[in-house]
Amino acid sequence: MxxxxxxxxxxxxxxxxxxxxxxxxxxxxxxxxxxxxxxxxxxxxxxxxxxxxxxxxxxxxxxxxxxxxxxxxxxxxxxxxxxxxxxxxxxxxxxxxxxxxxxxxxxxxxxxxxxxxxPERTAAPAPPRPSADTVPEPVPAAPAPAGPVFGNLDPSLDHAWHPVALSRELRPGGWLQVRLLGRTWTLRRTADGVEGDPPAFGVRERFGIVWLAPAEPIDVPLDLPEATDRHYVPGWLPPLRSPGPAGPMADNFLDVAHFAHVHGATFGAEDRPEVPVYDVVPEPGGFRSTHEQWCENPTDPEVARGGRPLRQRRRAGYVYRAPFSFRVSLEYLDSGATTTILFLLQPEDADSTRIYTCLFLSAGHGQPLPLPAAVAEEVAFHRRVLEEDLRLMGVIASEGLPLDVREELHVPADRLGVALRRALCDFATARRARTAS
Ligand code: FES
Ligand SMILES: [Fe+2]
The missing domain is CATH 2.102.10.10 (Rieske [2Fe-2S] iron-sulphur domain)
Structure with missing residues (x-):
């Protein structure tokens, strides 16, 4: 280290x-x-x-x-x-x-x-006797990565669509100031749509989100089949904010080895921390990966009725698009219910990231749609899960995601995290190549 x-x-x-x-x-x-x-x-x-x-x-x-x-x-x-x-x-x-x-x-x-x-071998065999004015030295900052990190102000981020507000936060005729990449934009809803000031390459709405691209984007937008599938009901979490850059937050969202240690109070199966080997499949603009996990499923109504165990298996299908768009479909194998989580990050400032999360819930084919009370319960549950992650982000206190994979020590469970670092590297490189040509 x-x-x-x-x-x-x-x-x-x-x-x-x-x-x-x-x-x-x-x-x-x-x-x-x-x-x-x-x-x-x-x-x-x-x-x-x-x-x-x-x-x-x-x-x-x-x-x-x-x-x-x-x-x-x-x-x-x-x-x-x-x-x-x-x-x-x-x-x-x-x-x-x-x-x-x-x-x-x-x-x-x-x-x-x-x-x-x-700290190192020293000639003095024992510590000296302290004097009355002995004080410990100030605690230095822990060593930062020696190589480059991908932070919220990386120049490549100008060339992507970013979520900047929920559509419903911008009322007809209204305006809103948002932060993105260390700058302020004013959004106005006009009869023709949403405009940004200062002018940006584009402003548009998609999935109930206002998106802004400061310059010509090179990202590949995330698809979201559940948004138009009548078997799913959406439920938005209130946007939250992380006191750090988007990279480590994205890494956390794709991390499949922390559930037992960070989410033991919500869904993590504390006695099943092992992660079976899984594959990551590259795709244009990102990657996808599917594997099965043990979890606890306290919001399954059959658990309270005694019809199913709290400990369940689920199939998790991750889809990522650079720089900060994701979805994961959690298919509960016992019940057939599926929760797809859409997760979008707005890199506001070097030390601030706004998080948009929407759940798409299905009780399974042949089952009635989840009722509003069930959606509200699931939203509250996932908010608790997200707050567990945000507490962790508060202590990580990093300036970005190290892009040199040798800075950290990756094990097989970290394949998604390694893929994220490579995808962000590719994203930054593609933008530099575009600028140079
Ligand atoms: S065990 Fe993963 S950061 Fe320490
Ligand atoms: Fe987490």
Missing amino acids: AVSHRRSTGWYPVARAAEVGTTPVPVGAGGRAYVVVRLRPGAEVTAFPARCPHRLVPLAAGSVVDGRLQCGYHGWRFDAEGRCVGIPSLGDAGTPPPRADLSVPWAVEERHGWVWLA
Whole structure:
């Protein structure tokens, strides 16, 4: 994992010993970011680098489980020496690759009421006695990816259609100011449609959304068969906002290995974190992928009646179009019901992304359409799911999605995420090629 290459010899006081328990504490030593934690109540203090090698998520958001530090996103576990001893998506028989190990500091000592770190081998055998004015150094920012990241202000994003409002937010004769790619547009609904000011390449409406393309678009629009299929009933979630760029949010939406760890309170099957091998099929402008997942299905009415188990299998069919349009069809194999989730991201500013989510619900062929109360229940449930993801986005605190796949450590469960990084790379490259020609 990338860390500061500044030499940091010597002992650094990083925290009062009494303040370090079994919750990871972010600290700094010699300009490097770490977390310190006790892997059991009353045990000696252990130190780890600040970020998980998998998707660079801060380990300060992790927790101690069975004497190991467990990352909060996908549950990778690290022992006191920094060895990665468990990757749940690999299943019980899976072996973590050596690159998953963390490089821990040379030494950690608890002396004179302080926790001391020596990031590198040091000549002094023990920490010095602290003085009255000893203070820990400020916690540095955790190391960012060394290579390029795809953020919300990437120039290629000018060349795509972006969702900028729900159609119903723009009343006849009304106007609305929206943020996109760090700029402000005023939308006006006129007798002829919707106009944008300053002028854009185009403004249009599709799927109940107002879309704006700042410059000639090169993206391939997402199709949505459910929007015109009479077997489906739509239900919009209120638009929400993520305090970060769209790339990591998109990555999260396509991530199939975090359900057990992030969504245990809603649908994640906590005891079935393994992800079977699946394929990703490239398509113009994006890709698709289908595989089966274990989940909990508390909104299935037959579960409350005892007619079906809470734990169910579902077939998830993902379709992605660059840069930030997706749908996933969740087909519940026991009931035949299907929920398709349309998920669209508006890259507003470097640190702000607006999220549009619409559900299309079908109770299955031969079944009556879902009633309004059932739609409302499903919308409320998916809002809780989305809020679980947004809490995670708040702690990831990244500036964008690393485009060099060597920056992170991908495992087989991450094929969709790798495909996303490649698709965004291709998107940015296609735009540069178009501009150069
Ligand atoms: S387990 Fe840490 S980011 Fe995935
Ligand atoms: Fe999620």
